[in-house]
Amino acid sequence: MDMEASGNIVELSGIHKRYILKHALTGIDLEIKKGRIVGLLGPNGSGKSTLLKILAGLIHPTSGTVRIDGRAPDANRKKQIAYLPEIDHLYGWMTVDETLRFIAGFYDDWQADKADELLATMNLDGRQKVRNLSKGLRARLKLIVALSRSVPLVLLDEPFSGIDPSSRAKIIRSIVSEFRTGEQTIILSTHSVSESEPMFDDVMFLQQGSVRLFDSADNLRSDYGCSLENIWEKVYA
Amino acid sequence: MQLNFNNPQPIYLQMVDETKRALVRGEIAPGDKIPSLKERAQMSNINPNTVQRAYQEMEREGLTETLRGQGTFIKNDPELLLHLRSEMAHIAVKHFIEEMHGLGIEAAEIERILRDQLSKEKKEG
Known part of the structure; x- marks a missing residue:
């Protein structure tokens, strides 16, 4: 099948991931359409981060096949993907400006003007040392790093974890306004369902390493007759 | 909104x-x-x-x-507002009637209750 024509940015089949003592993913078959904002929901340990890392090409599945934009993973894939990790991956001794310049050096698709714009809208001071930023400000910086690239696939692992509500609102606003309809796909894992609900096209509920539900947010709401937040309560009860 | x-x-x-x-x-x-x-x-x-x-x-x-x-x-389009107004009024009335039917109240009683309530609200103004 011609994957390009199928309009899927991500195609996974039979993905298993086993760590030494744990089955993190147990048979994921998944097609994600281009141009969507997809919410990846699930409790701790359900496999969200593992799935995102596999898509980012940072770890390999124990078995199964991964296709990103119709192609098998290779070194070039990283040029098409921006990934925001859950961990703190930025150097504390750099300033915000230095961080952005440093990261810009890795990517041909870096948009310096976009980074400046985001810096201003997210109220970050470029002269501050990363080490001295609050958790909320560091999270904003991580998001700037991910959104300043011009790539078809953006993966955000828990962009809101441990972040105050005003930073959350700012981050959601930036994701929505920077989203390039039709060209980009965003896959975002989160626990903050109620706040992120308005921005999702599609939603996936993971449970113990497999996909429990995956559909458009509208379909899920109409099937269950309630919001995603309340569906969460039902699914993980 | x-x-x-x-x-x-x-x-x-x-x-x-x-x-x-x-x-x-x-x-x-x-x-x-x-x-x-x-x-x-x-x-x-x-x-x-x-x-x-x-x-x-x-x-x-x-x-x-x-x-x-x-x-x-x-x-x-000057017609637009009139059209919308009546469309939305019809939807609201339909909901109301459904609700009343759901309570087992029939047409004649609905009319009476509605008239009573409207005149009451008019007096309270």
């Missing part, structure tokens, strides 16, 4: 209805420019694809028109 994510009605249709209500209430008028897709998405943190779907639906229903390079406008 009040979007209700617990309402099984899709969000884009809720957005269309909200625009209709704003028109009927006079908060916006025929010929008014409405926010661009991007502005609209940003104002409410709503997914741009959803906003786009709402805008397409409004255009399809003849509520709005898009002028190239100028933006999206509420159609400048």
Whole structure:
């Protein structure tokens, strides 16, 4: 099948991931359409981060096949993907400006003007040392790093974890306004369902390493007759 | 704007209805420019694809028109308001009647209750 024509940015089949003592993913078959904002929901340990890392090409599945934009993973894939990790991956001794310049050096698709714009809208001071930023400000910086690239696939692992509500609102606003309809796909894992609900096209509920539900947010709401937040309560009860 | 994510009605249709209500209430008028897709998405943190779907639906229903390079406008059609007003009134009345039927109340009694309540409210003014 011609994957390009199928309009899927991500195609996974039979993905298993086993760590030494744990089955993190147990048979994921998944097609994600281009141009969507997809919410990846699930409790701790359900496999969200593992799935995102596999898509980012940072770890390999124990078995199964991964296709990103119709192609098998290779070194070039990283040029098409921006990934925001859950961990703190930025150097504390750099300033915000230095961080952005440093990261810009890795990517041909870096948009310096976009980074400046985001810096201003997210109220970050470029002269501050990363080490001295609050958790909320560091999270904003991580998001700037991910959104300043011009790539078809953006993966955000828990962009809101441990972040105050005003930073959350700012981050959601930036994701929505920077989203390039039709060209980009965003896959975002989160626990903050109620706040992120308005921005999702599609939603996936993971449970113990497999996909429990995956559909458009509208379909899920109409099937269950309630919001995603309340569906969460039902699914993980 | 009040979007209700617990309402099984899709969000884009809720957005269309909200625009209709704003028109009927006079908060916006025929010929008014409405926010661009991007502005609209940003104002409410709503997914741009959803906003786009709402805008397409409004255009399809003849509520709005898009002028190239100028933006999206509420159609400048004097009939539009009258039409919308009666459409929304009918929907509200239908809901009301369904609710009353659900309580086992039949037409004659509905009429009586409605008349009584209206005259009571008129007096209280």
